[in-house]
Amino acid sequence: MRKSKPLGIDDISGFEFVKEVLDGDATYAINFDRLQKHPRLGYIIFEFLLCDAKQSVNPHTSHPRRYWHKNSRKFISLFRVAKDLPAMLFLVNYAKSGTPHADKIKVIQVIDVDESGIKEEKVKDMDRAEFGRWFRKLNKDCGV
Numbered sequence: 001m002r003k004s005k006p007l008g009i010d011d012i013s014g015f016e017f018v019k020e021v022l023d024g025d026a027t028y029a030i031n032f033d034r035l036q037k038h039p040r041l042g043y044i045i046f047e048f049l050l051c052d053a054k055q056s057v058n059p060h061t062s063h064p065r066r067y068w069h070k071n072s073r074k075f076i077s078l079f080r081v082a083k084d085l086p087a088m089l090f091l092v093n094y095a096k097s098g099t100p101h102a103d104k105i106k107v108i109q110v111i112d113v114d115e116s117g118i119k120e121e122k123v124k125d126m127d128r129a130e131f132g133r134w135f136r137k138l139n140k141d142c143g144v
Helices: 012-022 063-086 128-141
Strands: 032-037 044-050 085-096 105-114 117-126
Touching: 032 128, 044 063, 063 085, 063 105, 063 117, 105 128, 117 128
Parallel strands: 044 085
Antiparallel strands: 032 044, 085 105, 105 117
8 A cells, every 4th residue: 555644734825825816806716625536436526515513504404505506616616527537526514523513424425416506416424433434444445
């Protein structure tokens, strides 16, 4: 297995740098939360969707269709990139550790999207430990 470094400090500085140099201009790009290549499944794109503790929804009850009107461009762009690579696209609803809904994770594998929303998907509600096992195995498999 190839060795890679463990995750360390978040590269928020890259985001801040681009925000600074765009100087308020609209952006025509999307940021990927995670892109990896699995030896059997091919490329996988993960987009992590934080459910804030102040929201009326939790990771199991939230879904992009609830706020499609606000973020449709992002989800459509992610899907287009996934199709072009090709890649599997996973949207992962989560809450911060230590918050009331921290143990709820929703994984949405996006199969098809159009302008009006996600048309086909596979959804699995998990707890944090179950998600951790699945995600760690997937990640480890990518090192082979």
